[in-house]
Amino acid sequence: MAEISFPLPDLGEGLIEATVLEWLVTEGEMIERNHPLVEVETTKSAVELPSPQAGKVVRTYGEPGETIKVGDPLIVFEVPDDTAGIVGTVPKEEAPKRRVRLSANLDED
Amino acid sequence: MSEHTTLSDLEAAQDNTTAADVQQESVQNFPEPADVGATETMSMQQALNRALAEVMTENPRALILGEDVGQLGGVFRITDGLQKKFGEARVFDTPLAESGILGMSVGLAMAGYHPIPEVQFDGFAYPAVNQIICQVGRMNYRSRGTLPMPITLRVPSFGGIRAPEHHGESLEAMFAHVPGLKVVSPSGPNEAYHLLKYAATRQDPVIFMEPKSRYWQKGPVNTGADAAGYNPNGSRVVREGKHLTLVAWGAMVARCLQVAELAAEDGIEIEVLDLRWLKPIDAEGLAASVAKTRRAVVVHEAPRTSGLGAEVASIITERCFGTLKAPVERVTGFDVPYPSGDLEDEYIPNIDRILYGIQRVLEYRRG
Known part of the structure; x- marks a missing residue:
């Protein structure tokens, strides 16, 4: 298993920090991509951040009321070592299936 | 990173391998990994990561750059952990601009570095095509061999991972058509490890097309001293x-x-x-x-x-x-x-x- 840290992104044009309002996930929880992670408030607005990926939540940073700087860790996920990238899915290894049979007169060779 | 290479250093160090040499080198079918010595089982992802770490250790002029290759470790985790290991000066994130990634690589190569840029997906290579064709492929020729382009361009390539548009293409014919470029594509972990290590020690630009759909399958890889029997040339x-x-x-x-x-x-x-x-x-x-x-x-x-x-x-x-x-x-x-x-x-x-x-x-x- 590997850990992947997701830092607080810039939520607007050049904002430098955000305040945690409420965590919407708990440590140990398995979540899917786009699952709501946390509600934060910036100087512009309160926003709900969707999860950038699927995985198990290992750690969250910041209690409600605490301020986190852009670029500082927000949440850490645990994912399988061979997990897919951010785009696409890992192809399944399947037993080969066929409908076509070969026939040849190789005597002429 | 403070020392700079002069052109005469470059000339002295220049490996004069050309496309013709590669064709002339004997083609032999080397033994399967298991016959050569001890192997480790790993995925192509891990094999590429290992190869990059070894290249970076062996060549202090090697640099890794691209979108999300640093802090994130790449969307396919090929550069995972490398920024931590080699520092932000040698493994760094670039703006979302492929023309800039390749343009910067050309300048770094001219200054004596060996850039290993990543274009995140083959479908994003198009904005860099001007740099790849007009600079990367030609600079050695244009400069009468005084400015080789030791650039190893990694491109996660082809389809098979159910990605949206622009995330799967097959650009090999386009790159192969450009004089001055070499193009290689590994088929499995052992090939990926050795071909990347080989490509990243060439003085010629190599387009390294990684088949995304094979990133996760594991196989035996000869590493270290056991890799001596490997022939990276030919088919x-x-x-x-x-x-x-x-x-x-x-x-x-x-x-x-x-x-x-x-x-x-x-x-x-x-x-x-x-x-x-x-x-x-x-x-x-x-x-x-x-x-x-x-x-x-x-x-x-x-x-x-x-x-x-x-x-x-x-x-x-x-x-x-x-x-x-x-x-x-x-x-x-x-x-x-x-x-x-x-x-x-x-x-x-x-x-x-x-x-x-x-x-x-x-x-x-x-x-």
Whole structure:
């Protein structure tokens, strides 16, 4: 298993920090991509951040009321070592299936 | 990072390997990893990561740059942990601008570094095509050999992972057409490890096309001292057979091996040739295999028209015309934009389409 840290992104044009309002996930929880992670408030607005990926939540940073700087860790996920990238899915290894049979007169060779 | 190379240093250190040299180097089928010595089992992802770490350790002028390659470790985790290990000066994130990634790589190469840029997905390579064709491919020629371009451009390539548009393409024919570039595509973890280490020590630019759909499959890899028996040049016979040669590269090699297994049930012994180098193409290796089997089918994901399969068919025909039992058959993608994930299985050559291609060749009779 590997850990992947997701830092607080810039939520607007050049904002430098955000305040945690409420965590919407708990440590140990398995979540899917786009699952709501946390509600934060910036100087512009309160926003709900969707999860950038699927995985198990290992750690969250910041209690409600605490301020986190852009670029500082927000949440850490645990994912399988061979997990897919951010785009696409890992192809399944399947037993080969066929409908076509070969026939040849190789005597002429 | 403070020391800079002068042009005379570069000239002294210059490895004069050219495309012609690669073609001339002997083509031999080196033993399977298990025969060479101790192996470790790892995925292509891990093999590439290991190779990059070793290249960075061995060559202090090697640099890794690209979108999300630093802090995130790459969207496919190929550069995972490398920024922590080698520092932000040598492994760094770039703005979302492929033209800038390659433009910066050209400048770094001119200053004596060995940049290893990543274009995050093959579909994003197009904005960098001007730099790749007009600078990367030509600078050595333009400067009469005084400004080589030791750039190893990693491009996660081809389809098979159900990605949205722009995240799967097959650009090998486009790159192979550009003078001054070399193009290579590994088919599995051991190939990926060794070919990347080899490419990243060349003085010539190499487009390194990583088959995304094979990133996660594990296989034995010879690392360290046990890697001495590996020959990175030319093509490689991955399965021997006598009735027909299947030519493929990248992800299609694994599929062709499955096809060869199925064909054996029908009494047809198929030789599978992993072409590996798409520029220069190993003409001798192709000719040696087809001289034996007298039939050939070439398989690729790219669209058919002006695809690399046409070049392969032409080389085989030029060298084996007198003994070929049938025209070289191509089993390819279609002449349409690369489809989104849901339609991939209809587009990428599947087992039955490859078997049909083989059957057409087996049935062919002159006159």
